[in-house]
Amino acid sequence: MKNGLALFLGAFVILALSWAGLLLTAHQQLGSLSQYKDPTDDVLYPQPLSGVADQGRLVYQDLGCVSCHTQQVRHEGFGSDIERKWGLRGSYARDYIRDNTVFIGQSRLGPDLRNTGSLELHPYADAEYFYKLLYAPHSVAPGTNMPAYTFLFDVHPLAGRQPSDKAISLPGKYAPGAGYEVVPTLRARALVAYLMSLKDPFDYPTERNLNAAAAPAKEGAH
Amino acid sequence: MNSTDNNARTEQMEIDASAKWPVLVFFGSAILWLIAGGALQLIASIQLHTPSFLAGCAWTTYGRVAPAAQNALIYGWGMNAAFAFGLWLMARLSATTLRHGGWLFVAAKFWNIGVTLGLLGILGRFSTSFELLEMPRFVTLILLAGYAMIGVWAVTTFSIRNTENVYASQWYLFGAAFWFPWLYAIAQIMLLKAPVRGVLQPVVNAWYVHGLYGLWFIPVALAAAYYFLPKILGKPIANYYLAALAFWWLVGTTAFAGGSRLIGAPVPVWISTLGAVANFLLVVPVVVIALNLFGTLSGRYSALQSSITLRFIFVSILGFVLASAFNLALSMRGFAQVVQFTLMTDLRDWLIFYACFSTAMFGAAYFILPRLTGKEWRSTILVKTHFFTTALGVVLLTAGLAAAGWQQGHLLNDATVPFGDITKVLTFWFTFRSIGLIVLLIGHLAFLINFVWIACPLNSRGTPLASFHQPPDLSLPNPAKAATEGHA
Amino acid sequence: MSANSDKDFHLEQGGASDDSIQQVHAQLQKQKPDKANGYSFLPLGILGLMCTAVFFGSIYLAHYSIRFDPLVVNEHAKREKPGAVVATAVPPAVLGKKVFSNICATCHQATGLGVPGVYPPLAGSEWAQGDEERIIRIVLLGLNGPITVEGKEFNNVMAPLGAALKDDQIANALTYVRQEWGNKAPEVKAETVSRIRAELGARTAPWTAAELLKIGH
Numbered sequence: 001m002k003n004g005l006a007l008f009l010g011a012f013v014i015l016a017l018s019w020a021g022l023l024l025t026a027h028q029q030l031g032s033l034s035q036y037k038d039p040t041d042d043v044l045y046p047q048p049l050s051g052v053a054d055q056g057r058l059v060y061q062d063l064g065c066v067s068c069h070t071q072q073v074r075h076e077g078f079g080s081d082i083e084r085k086w087g088l089r090g091s092y093a094r095d096y097i098r099d100n101t102v103f104i105g106q107s108r109l110g111p112d113l114r115n116t117g118s119l120e121l122h123p124y125a126d127a128e129y130f131y132k133l134l135y136a137p138h139s140v141a142p143g144t145n146m147p148a149y150t151f152l153f154d155v156h157p158l159a160g161r162q163p164s165d166k167a168i169s170l171p172g173k174y175a176p177g178a179g180y181e182v183v184p185t186l187r188a189r190a191l192v193a194y195l196m197s198l199k200d201p202f203d204y205p206t207e208r209n210l211n212a213a214a215a216p217a218k219e220g221a222h
Numbered sequence: 223m224n225s226t227d228n229n230a231r232t233e234q235m236e237i238d239a240s241a242k243w244p245v246l247v248f249f250g251s252a253i254l255w256l257i258a259g260g261a262l263q264l265i266a267s268i269q270l271h272t273p274s275f276l277a278g279c280a281w282t283t284y285g286r287v288a289p290a291a292q293n294a295l296i297y298g299w300g301m302n303a304a305f306a307f308g309l310w311l312m313a314r315l316s317a318t319t320l321r322h323g324g325w326l327f328v329a330a331k332f333w334n335i336g337v338t339l340g341l342l343g344i345l346g347r348f349s350t351s352f353e354l355l356e357m358p359r360f361v362t363l364i365l366l367a368g369y370a371m372i373g374v375w376a377v378t379t380f381s382i383r384n385t386e387n388v389y390a391s392q393w394y395l396f397g398a399a400f401w402f403p404w405l406y407a408i409a410q411i412m413l414l415k416a417p418v419r420g421v422l423q424p425v426v427n428a429w430y431v432h433g434l435y436g437l438w439f440i441p442v443a444l445a446a447a448y449y450f451l452p453k454i455l456g457k458p459i460a461n462y463y464l465a466a467l468a469f470w471w472l473v474g475t476t477a478f479a480g481g482s483r484l485i486g487a488p489v490p491v492w493i494s495t496l497g498a499v500a501n502f503l504l505v506v507p508v509v510v511i512a513l514n515l516f517g518t519l520s521g522r523y524s525a526l527q528s529s530i531t532l533r534f535i536f537v538s539i540l541g542f543v544l545a546s547a548f549n550l551a552l553s554m555r556g557f558a559q560v561v562q563f564t565l566m567t568d569l570r571d572w573l574i575f576y577a578c579f580s581t582a583m584f585g586a587a588y589f590i591l592p593r594l595t596g597k598e599w600r601s602t603i604l605v606k607t608h609f610f611t612t613a614l615g616v617v618l619l620t621a622g623l624a625a626a627g628w629q630q631g632h633l634l635n636d637a638t639v640p641f642g643d644i645t646k647v648l649t650f651w652f653t654f655r656s657i658g659l660i661v662l663l664i665g666h667l668a669f670l671i672n673f674v675w676i677a678c679p680l681n682s683r684g685t686p687l688a689s690f691h692q693p694p695d696l697s698l699p700n701p702a703k704a705a706t707e708g709h710a
Numbered sequence: 711m712s713a714n715s716d717k718d719f720h721l722e723q724g725g726a727s728d729d730s731i732q733q734v735h736a737q738l739q740k741q742k743p744d745k746a747n748g749y750s751f752l753p754l755g756i757l758g759l760m761c762t763a764v765f766f767g768s769i770y771l772a773h774y775s776i777r778f779d780p781l782v783v784n785e786h787a788k789r790e791k792p793g794a795v796v797a798t799a800v801p802p803a804v805l806g807k808k809v810f811s812n813i814c815a816t817c818h819q820a821t822g823l824g825v826p827g828v829y830p831p832l833a834g835s836e837w838a839q840g841d842e843e844r845i846i847r848i849v850l851l852g853l854n855g856p857i858t859v860e861g862k863e864f865n866n867v868m869a870p871l872g873a874a875l876k877d878d879q880i881a882n883a884l885t886y887v888r889q890e891w892g893n894k895a896p897e898v899k900a901e902t903v904s905r906i907r908a909e910l911g912a913r914t915a916p917w918t919a920a921e922l923l924k925i926g927h
Contacts, residue, residue: 004381004388004396010470011397015404015437018429018477023408026425026493027418029780038808062347064285064356070563074486075784079559083637091488092783096420103351104424104487108563108634109270109648111641137273143642145270145649147277147284205800211784234728314728385729387736452735456725461752462738471760491785492775499767506760513752530719555785589722598720605719686720693724696734 033097036204045202046098049194054100056194059187061101063149070105071114071198077213085121086112087200092207095200110146118199128168130192131184136174152188156181240319241310242594244326246677248306249587251334253670255298256580260663262291267659271652281345289356290344296354296434297337297365300575302330303583304442305372308395310590311449312376315392316383325371332368336361352413352427354434362410366403373399390465391449394441397473405433421489425481432480432497435574437473440545443538443582444511450535450585451518455525458696460517464510472507475500482553485562498553508546515539530605534585537613541577544620548573560635565651566627569620576662577616584612584669591676597685600675604668611665619658626651802897806886809879813871814887822891828866830859833891841926842884842898846906849880852916870916877903 035044049057060066074081075090082089091114096102115121132139135153137146155176156164166189167181176182184192266288269275276282313320320326340357343349348358357365376399380392409430412418418426448465452458459465481489481497519536526532548570551557561567588605592598599605626648633644675685776782776789811820814832818824822833832838837845837859850872856865871880878900888895 007388007393007396008400011400011473014474014477015401015433018433018480019408022429022478022480022493022496023412023422023426026490026780027422029490029778030422031419033420033780039805061351062286062349063280063283064289064344064349064351066351067285067288072487074559077784077786078486078555080635080637084634090783093421093488093490093781095488099420100417101351102421102423104421106353106483106563106567109645141642143646145273145645145652147269147273149283150278151280151283207781207783210779210781211787213784213786214788315732317729385732387732389732389735449731452726452731453728454722454725458731458734458738462735463741464753464756466739467756488783490778490780491782491787492771492778495771495774495785498774499771502767502770503763506756506763509759510756529722531722588719592721600720602718602720688721690721691723693727695730696726697730698734698737 030093033094035097036094036202036206038202045204046095046200048098049197052190053193053197056190056192056197057099057101059152059191060103060194063191065113066103066105068107068109068146069103069111069113070108071102071112072104073112073114073200075211081112084111087115088118088121089200089203089208090211091200092204092211094204094207110144113195113198115200116198117196118201120201121199127192127196130195131168131188132170132174134188134191135168135182135184136170139171139174149188152185152191154183154185156183234314237313237317237319238310238593240321240323241313244320244323244330245306245310245590245594247327247330248302248309249591250673250677251330252299252302252306252583253666253673255294255302255337256666257663257670259291259294259299260659260666262287262294264656264659264663266291267652267656271649271656280347286345286349289349289351290341292354293344293356294337294341296575297340297357298334300439300579301333301337303580303587304398304438305330305333307446307583307586307590308376308399308442309372309379310594311391311445311586312379312395315385315389315449316379317385318379318382320375320379326375329368329371329375332364333372334368336364336368339364350414352409352423354431355409355413355427359410359414362414366407369403369406373403389448390459390462390469391445393466393469394445394448397469398438398441398445401433401437401473405430405437421487424484424487425489425493428483429480431571432483433477435571436476436479439575439579440476440542441473443542443579446582446586447515447535447539447542450531450589451515452696453693454529454532454589455518455522456694456696457518457522458699459514460520461510461513465514468507468510468514472504472511475503475507479504479549479553482549485553485555485558494553498555501550501553504546505550508543512539512543530609531585531589533609534581534588534612537616538578538582538585541573541581541616545570545573545578560631561627562631564627564630564634565623565648565655566631569623569627572623573620577620581612581616584608587669587673591673592688593690595676596688597676598688599672600685601672604672607668608665608672611661611668615658615662615665618661619655622651622654622658626654802882802885803889804886806879806882806884807890809875809883810886813875814883817868822887822893826862827864830857830862830864832887833893835859835893838887839893839895842896842902843906843926844922845884845887846880846898846903847910847917847922847925849875849884850903850907850910851913853919853922854916855918857919867916870914872907877907 035046037044071091073087073089073091076082078090081087095114096104116125119125129140131153133141133146134149137144137148153168158179158181163181164183167183170176170182265276265282266284269277269284269287273284276287277284280286309320309326337357340361343358343361344356349356350358376395380396409426412426413423417423448459477500479497479500481493481495482501483497485494485498487494516539526536552561552567552570588599630644630648630651633639633647773789774785776785776787817829818832819829822831824831830837837848837857848868850870852870853868856863858864875883880903881898881900884898887893888898
């Protein structure tokens with residue numbers, strides 16, 4: 001290989017092919033994926049995030065939650081995500097078109113969060129639960145190594161006032177002490193709104209039919 | 223013959239003199255980032271088994287420290303070290319001086335300011351949360367401007383070469399110099415400037431991350447291996463006629479292998495399948511490269527005892543083979559089903575970046591720096607400390623994280639095990655990792671001290687001057703045959 | 711002839727000049743390997759490895775790319791052409807559950823038990839499981855005044871839903887009600903709803919229980 005030009009052209013062609021073959025093709029296929037209209041009640045899925053939940057997405061992003069949490073449910077037969085109640089079904093590409101930034105993640109030091117807002121799967125996980133989890137993780141999830149996000153909360157002295165209606169109630173040893181209240185900041189409220197919005201309740205018929213396992217693969221006779 | 227030798231000799235001295243300050247600046251900043259990144263990495267690792275450690279402040283929460291550490295190591299240590307080594311080797315092999323080196327200072331300033339701002343951005347709430355692209359948007363142009371000067375220098379140096387032939391190391395360096403800015407610019411445009419929709423973002427991200435490891439760090443490490451083996455052993459690469467095939471096949475398949483990071487993800491299944499096939503095809507070049515490099519070493523393993531560069535390069539080659547095997551294993555669906563999303567996923571990238579690339583750069587630094595400064599390494603103990611901590615750390619962390627990931631994956635896939643129990647099991651392994659990282663950090667500090675002694679004008683007075691022998695000419699393994707070939 | 715004889719690592723000596731490395735390797739690149747027994751094993755071995763890798767790689771790619779379909783994420787999905795994949799119809803009761811939980815459950819509750827004394831129950835109700843002619847009319851135009859359900863008296867108003875819901879939505883929701891909580895009654899067809907809607911013509915007044923009892927049986 002004496003020829004610098006051949007080296008340059010080869011290097012150029014390889015990356016150009018990879019870019020066109022992988023990224024452009026995928027963009028061609030998925031770039032215009034649209035919402036699915038449920039024929040029974042004309043609702044479009046996935047439903048868009050509310051404004052405050054989208055603010056919360058930015059908090060999720062800047063705190064680096066993606067370092068420990070995935071947001072992808074692997075389909076039935078590949079891992080036990082569904083058995084762990086991380087989703088009603090495996091995730092599809094269409095679920096993510098509502099997300100301005102997609103955090104599918106690659107580490108599960110913590111549980112998957114794709115359906116963390118689904119009260120159907122986790123009836124206990126209401127907004128109060130998430131506030132407690134963020135302020136004092138051990139109060140709701142004993143033994144977790146999730147850090148406390150105390151900086152997302154204001155601890156006020158009550159000084160004789162009525163407590164704020166937004167103050168969170170903490171069990172004994174996690175409470176800041178008598179005469180104090182813990183109030184979530186706007187960032188905490190946005191983050192919790194985002195977490196509560198994470199759910200994929202609707203099963204798209206197109207995807208379900210296309211992804212049905214081939215008959216002879218596994219327990220085909222049901 | 224003597225006159226040409228003298229020419230070669232003086233020219234090399236000129237080259238080393240022209241490269242001295244740019245390369246020293248790049249190596250110096252690389253080592254500082256190595257220490258800073260290592261410290262951040264240690265903090266993040268400690269936070270996993272002691273979650274209250276530095277948790278009260280937004281700047282030091284795990285989700286920010288961990289990516290900051292990763293970015294400091296990749297863009298601070300990795301890129302700076304690769305620039306230093308790449309520029310020096312490109313100048314040497316092209317037999318031309320690095321001209322107008324002052325611009326490279328400017329480039330180094332740009333690059334390091336960019337990385338610093340980027341890290342502050344990650345720690346101070348501007349992270350983008352895209353793997354290895356966490357730095358906020360505003361540093362992109364600073365980094366690209368810095369890189370433009372460095373990359374243009376490497377390519378210009380190559381194109382004004384005074385040699386008739388182009389050696390394998392130059393293919394890898396030239397390719398890497400060309401691929402990095404392309405990968406980086408496209409990823410920035412498709413993820414941050416004009417973001418693509420939905421799951422296309424992870425696809426672009428995986429393409430970039432895989433490209434950065436496979437088309438930048440691995441080629442730079444292989445350039446070092448292909449150069450230093452014949453350079454120090456005085457023996458040509460075995461079966462060299464296969465090296466070009468291996469090069470094209472390696473980069474051609476690596477470019478398509480990014481999808482293998484998305485097995486089981488909600489992306490079209492053909493993307494991960496294509497990635498798995500590409501990783502499978504990589505077996506061919508890995509076998510050829512192993513034949514090249516181990517074939518050259520065979521019969522000469524005793525030389526490892528007396529050459530620190532060769533020792534590091536040897537670890538690097540082992541790291542390359544191991545990382546490739548790991549990559550292949552992780553693209554097997556049955557295996558990925560267990561170990562993806564575990565500590566084993568981190569291990570794959572760490573093997574490429576640390577066991578393969580970083581060790582190659584250590585080896586290169588031990589060879590290059592005395593030639594630039596004209597001084598010897600002052601402390602043998604520190605050199606040995608560096609090597610043994612590195613080797614020990616690589617073995618400990620590889621074995622430990624592999625075992626941890628395997629266990630973690632099986633627990634994750636057993637839905638009857640509550641999540642808290644998995645964390646309890648992993649606490650032991652997190653502590654283990656912290657210890658491994660401390661071991662590595664000790665070696666890096668030893669390296670830093672020796673570097674200061676050899677390179678810092680104020681501190682290097684007591685360091686003895688180096689004297690180099692004129693290296694002999696390499697001879698063909700079979701002269702009679704070569705002669706006939708040459709005439710034909 | 712290792713270039714470094716000392717073991718103290720102060721300095722690395724080169725074992726070959728850069729210039730000669732380039733020249734020798736440029737020759738080696740052109741040079742064919744030794745042919746010991748008339749052929750050499752290595753190039754053949756590499757060629758064999760290449761062919762094997764490409765062969766199995768192609769088979770794997772063809773097998774697990776599932777027509778390069780953008781919507782398929784499961785590598786074990788059916789491999790037939792898209793047309794051959796039969797769309798499985800969703801049972802009307804499943805579709806109806808959604809309508810029910812959005813609208814009807816507000817009063818009749820997700821459990822179908824209603825609120826004692828205020829909203830009548832649907833679970834086990836003789837009305838819900840009775841003649842479809844009656845309940846379709848109730849949903850279309852609403853109900854006003856006293857009604858006896860499961861032996862208990864209720865006196866309340868049910869809003870008309872005929873304008874808010876389409877025929878198939880009403881049919882699905884009623885089918886759900888008639889087959890959930892242990893209820894066992896036949897499915898309600900969308901055509902029946904359309905027919906009754908047409909029969910009602912311009913009527914907008916809500917029904918009374920007495921009026922309904924005259925319809926059907």
